[in-house]
Amino acid sequence: MKQETERRYQLMAERLVYFALQLYKAGDDAPMEIVFSPEQEECLEAFDQALPHRRTPRPQDFLDLYHKLLCSLLFSIHPNVDSNSEKDPMTIFMICINLENDMGNFKEANMIATSCSTMLHIMRLVAVKEISVQRDSDTRPDATLLYVATWFDNVSASNSHS
Numbered sequence: 001m002k003q004e005t006e007r008r009y010q011l012m013a014e015r016l017v018y019f020a021l022q023l024y025k026a027g028d029d030a031p032m033e034i035v036f037s038p039e040q041e042e043c044l045e046a047f048d049q050a051l052p053h054r055r056t057p058r059p060q061d062f063l064d065l066y067h068k069l070l071c072s073l074l075f076s077i078h079p080n081v082d083s084n085s086e087k088d089p090m091t092i093f094m095i096c097i098n099l100e101n102d103m104g105n106f107k108e109a110n111m112i113a114t115s116c117s118t119m120l121h122i123m124r125l126v127a128v129k130e131i132s133v134q135r136d137s138d139t140r141p142d143a144t145l146l147y148v149a150t151w152f153d154n155v156s157a158s159n160s161h162s
Helices: 003-029 038-053 059-075 089-097 109-136 143-160
Strands: none
Touching (some): 003 038, 003 089, 003 109, 038 059, 059 089, 059 109, 089 109
């Protein structure tokens, strides 16, 4: 992976975490209502508690929390997502990052497609990492993660043959 692409993925993941954390910490004072799943709330709380200590002798613990938070934001959905889809953190994040700052209009279609593609690749990387974590802990990998990883492999294979 090119260093520039890797950095773009890293920045997008950091923006997602920062976005979710700020809305979570704002609670009822948030500018918009977001409905987090119980798993997302648990991960946001743990990550928020760890922030002041992220430079501890065990930085891997902080990275593990970061990974778990990304997993929850990308793959954990609220049980009532169908009736609250406009309050889903990922939906709101994708809308917000694709708005122009000055007028509230959406960015050009190619920029929106780039944001969506970047997020899909982040999802794949996080899914592959989580499958590895679950394999190493003798836990059966989550079916959703396996589906995402397989789907990306199939898409990548078909694109390389085009």
